[in-house]
Amino acid sequence: MSITTLAWDEEALKRLEKIPSFVRPMAKSKIEQAAIAAGESCVTVAFMDANRAKLMGS
Structure with missing residues (x-):
């Protein structure tokens, strides 16, 4: 479990x-x-999009 919790923008949530x-x-x-x-x-959604391949394990 993460000790640090980041803020999430509404669209990312x-x-x-x-x-x-x-x-x-x-x-x-x-x-x-x-x-x-x-x-x-x-x-943010922009972060999620920019890092999609990395996050998906590709």
Whole structure:
């Protein structure tokens, strides 16, 4: 579980909700870890789009 919780903008949260519930916690953690590594303070749809391949394990 993540000690640091990042802010999420409304659109990014809506996109997160579209991820199946059984993998959503893992996806959220992976997205937050990538955002922290990139120096982001807020998860945005733009960040998710720009890092989609990396986040999907490709």
